[in-house]
Amino acid sequence: MNDVEQIIESLRRKQLRITPQRELIVRALTDVDDDEHQTAEEIHARVQASTSAVNIATIYRTLDMLVEEGLVTRVDLGGGKEVFATVQHGMHMHLVCRQCGHVLDADTQVLQDVRQYLVAEHGFSADLEHISLFGMCEACKQLTSSHEEL
Amino acid sequence: MNDVEQIIESLRRKQLRITPQRELIVRALTDVDDDEHQTAEEIHARVQASTSAVNIATIYRTLDMLVEEGLVTRVDLGGGKEVFATVQHGMHMHLVCRQCGHVLDADTQVLQDVRQYLVAEHGFSADLEHISLFGMCEACKQLTSSHEEL
DNA sequence: TTCACTGCAAAACGTTTGCATGTAT
């Protein structure tokens, strides 16, 4: 059973309706070449490429529903940019380059100490499964150091 | 020399113009009683409380300028919510409760290992000075465990 | 005097909503 079928099956179990639109949206969410996360607009564009068109409002409503049902994660990349991915993508952090906008995925293992510290010190249960960190990637650092402008 | 004067003096050195509006905005940024970070709208409201009114467009343009000049930090609290604070506030992380929206400040010392790991493993220089982490605060955890609804 | 800055209003932007229609169950 692939990712699409898994999600569709979950919806069926939850007595939620399986519409052609929802199938297209779920397919778009899982049909990611590398393993990128997409904005609502990107998912919309990908769905439009199919035979039938789906209204943007439906994209938003369906994404909200999938997030609410715990089948999809909503990740805030900062600057008001939200991206979506199926939960199958697993936990990882996003290293967002402020310069070029490129997003690199990294392991969250190193954050375990932080999680424990926050609970012990502040009683705060941090959700570190899809955290976004901002900074500068290797390529942009080299470009900046060679230019050294401004 | 207080915070306001420091920023004004920086602007003067950079040959940028000191207008009454800019003074009011800088004053609003530093006149923080309890809550140290404010949205553009909150700053606008605080400035309006003064004798003269300042247009919201000026608030945005001035904040952008101050951030660009490195005098103010723009912090993304997620959900498209951006807040601003003078750089004098120093480095700390924001623990944002998804339930009640309350923001707790915490020490970033514990993140030093993470920073080193990211540089060593991915060549990524993370800006951890004003990071936001999402999760659930102590108070909301207790409420949830007692209700156990949904 | 000059040109950066401001106010105003309009536009842009991504997202949400109300309502009539359509359709999965």
Place this chain on the structure above:
DNA sequence: ATACATGCAAACGTTTTGCAGTGAA
């Protein structure tokens, strides 16, 4: 048959922009 989901268009809240006028240097 009956909810529930969809399309459409309009509303939304926040941020940005063009332009003419103002004022700091």
